[in-house]
Amino acid sequence: MDTQDTLVRLRDVLESSSTQVVDWTTLSAGTTVESLGFDSLSILDVLYGIEQEFGIELDAGDVMDLKTVGDLMDVMVARAA
């Protein structure tokens, strides 16, 4: 998975699921998940979006304790392997 391409595509998925007003242009691997405004139900939106965009099935347990967007990308890479 090309990191920059993945980040751009993931940004679109996250933006469509977030409930907060966020400057998505500054999203990076170091961006904390907490700052993106996800609640318990929008996690399902994120999982739906990731599956549709990347063909990777994750479950809520995979993502609940992640700290950064980079952590999420690592989980996606591991699941895709």
Next chain:
Amino acid sequence: MRHFIEYLLLRFVLLWVDILPLSAAVWLVARLAGLAFALGGERRAVAIDNILRSGIETERRDAIRLARGSARNFLISIVETLKAKRLLAGERWRESVVFRIPPAVQAVLDDPDKGLLLAGGHLGNWEIAAQALSRLKPLTAAARKVSNPWVERLLQRRKPSRNFRLVPEWFGAPTRFTDALKAGGTVAMLIDLDARGEGVKFDFFGRPAATHVTVPMLHLVTKAPLSFVTSRRLGAGRFEIELSELIEHPPTGDKEADVRAILGRLNAELETAVRAEPDQYLWAHSRWKYGTWEPPPGFVPVSGRLG
């Protein structure tokens, strides 16, 4: 102080519920239901209005009769639920409950590694249905907590603990439901709660209602097979619980269309069941309260960002 008084009142009611046999308790409650209905105030008005707007009845006097029957059913359901631990104890539940389950759904229930997602409505005795279904497969149900913590604790003590878990609503607990499905258990939710201005607007009996999207999203993400559960009272303490054929909708990439397709199937099942037993439906719930609500500029709903 108010909470404590409510708690004492409930303890008094429970004393009589526990002393009287079920048939006597139901007889007594059925007689009191008329009085409760007459004093029902806003709830009475909501029920009558809901019935008329649904088209189930078109004459006011018929709507009043149906609303009274609905109130009676609800109060009987409360008594049955308070006696559920005894009613469904051990193998006694087989005398109280008749299951109608399609073979494909039974296969999922019989598979300890396969989770099952169940959606239902406020029809018959939904509490008994959930507890009875937990006899077939461990069941986790979403429930709204009662606002009175004393009453909540008292009611929790009367729920069966084996194979049956209540999780307060959805928010803050997504993994409790996804983990339950992953572990091969059943997750049950009611789909006809007013989503309080969140969720999506979806027609129920032809009128837009704010509808939670939790069940469709759980199905789309976990791929757990989905079935609609209908509970009907056959008599005091006797129930028929019917599960629909499996609903399996693979995600298409169009989240809104996927959610609406699943809600359409579930709502159709519920409407059919309600038309068959309208007096067993909880009409006093403000189902359409936010159906015509429009979000103010800049509003971002907590859930259901489907436009």
